[in-house]
Amino acid sequence: MEQLKRMAVFATVVERGSMVGAAEVLGMTASAVSQQIRKLEEETQVSLLHRTTRKLTLTEAGAVFYKSCAQVLALAQQAEQRLAELRDAPVGELRIAAPVGFSTGMLTEALAPLLEAHPGLSLQLFFHDEQIDLVEQRIDLAIRVGRQEDSSLVARHLADWPAVLCCAPAYLARSGPIRRPEQLLALDWISLNGERQQHQLTFTGPDGEQQRLRLECRVGCNNILGVRSFTLSGMGLSLQPEPEVREELASGRLLALLPEWQLPPVGLYIVTPRRDALPAKVRYAIEALRHGLSRRG
Known part of the structure; x- marks a missing residue:
């Protein structure tokens, strides 16, 4: 030297x-x-x-x-x-990991203005519902759902999305009206593999009454799009982030169940590896995601 x-x-x-x-x-x-x-x-x-x-x-x-x-x-x-x-300035390759549900267009809407404004920036997206090692995979930032407990990462709260219990009209026609949470125990539950918090649900009624249920999974999938597909095909019930199924609910392809009973919201976080200083591309991306995704909640 x-x-x-x-x-x-x-x-x-x-x-x-x-x-x-x-x-x-x-x-x-x-x-x-x-x-x-x-x-x-x-x-x-x-x-x-x-x-x-x-x-x-x-x-x-x-x-x-x-x-x-x-x-x-x-x-x-x-x-x-x-x-x-x-x-x-945001230049170079930006590597983002996100749950599979975000592959349907939400990240496109959030990040397209950033790419248009900064031609020196390129983007690589990785969609997994399983958590991956950010350092090993050289991920600059990840979007994750639920409480973050990994102390090797920095988590920034992005938004709380409403959770909606839903099914297809055909399934509801077979099961009959669903008016109380305890009726769910006799129905077919579709969920992500390993998501125990989705098997144990706490419902809060309009008068403050709480019902805690442990639901047995009949169909498990390793990503949320699979869960949604089985739900849309009339195979059972599932819990979905409301912004991801907003169009299906509006069109009637999915029906929201027990709307008067509230479920805990889905916490959305941006996580990054611990660093003394974030590159500009990561700082700009965090702001773009915060602006684009928080509006959907």
Whole structure:
């Protein structure tokens, strides 16, 4: 590293034409600059500069060496500029992980304005309902549902989405009217694999009455789109984030059950690996997602 520093000092001396001029640029004293050049010549065992009382000139070896030093200095300046761009402007590849339900268009709406405004930014999306290792997969940020307990990550609350219990009209026609939560115990439940919190539901009635139910899963899927597909086909009931099924509810393809009984909302979080400072691309993406997704709640 000391050798690289001396090469940079040497290149600056040549470009400025004097030790004094280089010292002003580098924030060093002229004697310190001279000492760095002398050590460089001692290490290389080559004379790099002709010194007179009036000016400095390059030796033949110095002229050849200067070209390499100038290239090193230019690369260092480019690297520094690149870091500044990454810090101050959203550029480079942005890698985002999200639940499968977000693949239907919600992220497109939230992130399209960001991509349009910053042509130097590219995007890679990874959709999983299972949680993946953000560091191992080089994920810049992830959208996750439910309480976040991983202390190796930084979680930012994004929104609380209403949870809606729903089924297809055909299933309701077979089951008959559903007026009380305890009726659900005799019905077919469709849920995500491993989502125990969805098997244990707490309903709060209009008068504050609470009903806690443990529902046995008949159909389990590893992503929410599979759960939704079985629900739409009339195979049973499922719990869905309301913003993700808003169109199906409006069209009547899905029916909301027990609307007078409230369920805990679905917490939505943006999580990032722990870092001292977030790149601009991540900061801008967080704001875009906060603006785009929180409105759907």
